[in-house]
Amino acid sequence: MATVNVYLTFNGNCREAFDFYKSVFGGEYPYIGTFGEMPPAEGQEIKEADRNRIMHVTLPVSQETILMGSDSISDHADQLVMGNNFSISINAESKEEADRLFNGLSAGGKITMPLSDTFWGAYFGMFTDQFGINWMVNYDDPSKMEQHP
Structure with missing residues (x-):
């Protein structure tokens, strides 16, 4: 794979x-x-x-x-569009890890969706970091995933 x-x-x-x-x-x-x-x-x-x-x-x-x-x-710098053409998605192994990564990487940036429990059963949030890169942090809680296939 x-x-x-x-x-x-x-x-x-x-x-x-x-x-x-x-x-x-x-x-x-x-x-x-x-x-x-x-x-x-x-x-x-x-x-x-x-x-x-x-x-x-x-x-x-x-x-x-x-x-x-x-x-x-420098010859190509004017062609560079920073951070608006993708997001980096991180799937954490625990809620605590999700909090640590989200809080660490979002420092100095702009939170667009605070980490919270979602209707699909995940703990999820989004932000743009201080360098203009878009991120998503997700934790799939196994106990909640069983309730939301």
Whole structure:
């Protein structure tokens, strides 16, 4: 079965965003590299303004899922629309974990739906984090799921 990993693109603040996500999820970066660390491609020169931008970063958030990201290079920054074309959905293993993740990731952001029990039997909430990324946090309580097939 396939796993779902999310790739986020930023306009120069990828490192800041990933340091924040790491502070919530924990763990270490198996890889983080800048455009300036890339081997030079024939006929392509990295502008000085882009040398410290993140070319690629990975952050494992579970055994199955890796959060990945990069910065756009400055020539393409005007084409980047931040955070309005997707949501990252997290399915927590407990109500306590849902609260911790929701509260941690929503810090400095905008809550669009506070965590609460839903008519479909889940504990669910939505927000946009301080970096403009949309998130959904869900906990499927097994005792309530039995009542709501």
